[in-house]
Amino acid sequence: MAPTNAPTAQELQHRVYFDERSGGDDGYGNSEGEFQERFEVWAAFRSRGGSEAVVAARLEGRNILGVYLRSTSQTRQIAADWRMRDKQSGETYAVKIVDAVTDRNWVYLEAQTGISA
Template sequence: MATSPTAGELRHRVAFDRRTDADDGYGNEQASFAEQFQVHAAFRSRGGSEAVVAARLEGRNVLGVYVRSSAQTRQIESDWQMRDVRTGERYAVKIVDAVTDRRWVYLEVSTGVAA
């Protein structure tokens, strides 16, 4: 893992959403996301990639994200999604590392993939 971020790098306000199942009134389960909490985060680019989906080239942006370790942030799982509160951009959480550094939770998130 790279060096830990400084307090000045925690410029982004992000919200973490957990998948919930709700009844649509007709007996069907409908999946949606419900916001759990918001925190400040440091973004670090991990590069991008391209994938061919349905004969089209689709770009994906991969970010390394650091958030301060807390009881809330240690609950994040790889089936959650992260939202940038300012821009509304949604990211699928792929990797969660809350063990390596006790002060930080490291996440690897990406755009262009299903959460």
């Protein structure tokens, strides 16, 4: 799942926050409640391209990022229903794919703009 070319320490240039929903299950398999900040870490971003989707008869652009984080007890907790926020730009990303298994030194995830977390 994760690309095999792991980043160098110098690529960890983005400070990001990870947020988890504080509420429980709404009975339909969805999480409900507000997001609560869990932790802040350094990340390496790699563009995974973009896509466009038609939403409510409008074309919306979506940016997909490949994100590398050092593997720690905190970063291995990240799940696909969390969100990531870039400290510098303020951009919010929905975490879609998390791979904390393939490489024991890195947690790889794909995050996407333009969709709700």
